[in-house]
Amino acid sequence: MKHRLYSLPSFFEGEASLLNSLFKVGLPCLHLRKPQQTLDAYTCLLEQIDASYYSRIIVHQYPELVSKFGLLGLHLTEAARQHLNNEELQALISEQHQNGCLVGTSVHQKKALFSLPSNLDYSTVSPIFPSISKKNYQPTEHWQITELEFSFALVGLGGMGMETLEVAYEWGFREVAFLGAVWNDLSSVLQNYQLLCKKINDLTL
Template identity: 35%
Template sequence: MLMVVSHPHILEEEATYINALFDAGLQRLHLRKPYASEEAIKRLLEQVEGQYYAKIAWHQYHHLAIRYGTKRIHFPEYMRLRYDDPVWKLLKDKQYILSTSVHAHTHTHRLAPEFSYAFVGPVFDSISKTGYKALEAATRKRLLMADLGVARVAIGGIGGHNCQLLQAMGVRSIAVSGAVWQSGTPLEAFKKIQAVWHTTGPSF
């Protein structure tokens, strides 16, 4: 599976780009806007076609997931560590599809079974986050191959120029961000990655 994580800031014409990405076959958009207000997020979503809401995973303002008819909620690593397992069971019982992130090189334990998948990385130097360096090769391989108890999605510095390296390692799902949003032509950049990422991976 090929996922896209949104630009952290609200962009001009962003809803148009999001609609176009979905039209081109995007399976999952992770809406990550740590600097945006709730009202700004609402304004953005009102311009996205309603048929795509179910394909959007929320990183912030999780309560809005109900309003926009999506059951996908992402808990960043720092947020996941604040809660106990009963929270995940409660959400899972309400049919939410949960995801999280694993960035710590010391992480060795299995995640709660209520999570469907976890972002693992950064596997390469981040394109969108300045100074966000890749995990050491050995650590990267260990995390990508580790039994976390959930599906793994590689993230961090991934683009059309290096995604096939991950595919050769057995990675079946990736998430991209900077390679799309910092390209100047998001739709074309996405299509180039889509053309070389030759696995649809698991569906979740």
């Protein structure tokens, strides 16, 4: 079972240091998601992250950062994706792929998956379980995906933690994304992350 981590939506003191530590212990993919934050603020944080880790970062805003820093890829929010017509979306995906970058998006309803371009690299689907980081953010779909087949990967997001990983695995998810289970206690971020990694390893032995 693969995994990735979403950043907290706001910046905080010591964030770059914590991210560097997470990468050092093996974090394979970070989603840098800071809604409504400025390009300068994003740039400042990226400049504090060890450049050897840029190839593990997917950014949710400011596509120009992907080429500037040599990042792993670009994530299109559902709103950003819906803002583009099919031609524009295909052109954006092709451009990123030509530069060796990934492109993914988000969906919150199962039916939306069937209208996504087949050449996307992944789509997050959420929320799978009641959110850890957002109050009263509950699933509106039953996300068992064992019967679904797409050309892109499906990444389970929302409420993903120690108590739900096994269920997610049983429902067919082979990749998940963490947020609250890692970040809800800033004093134990590394410990939280490493416990989740151990749980994943135990599931897939």
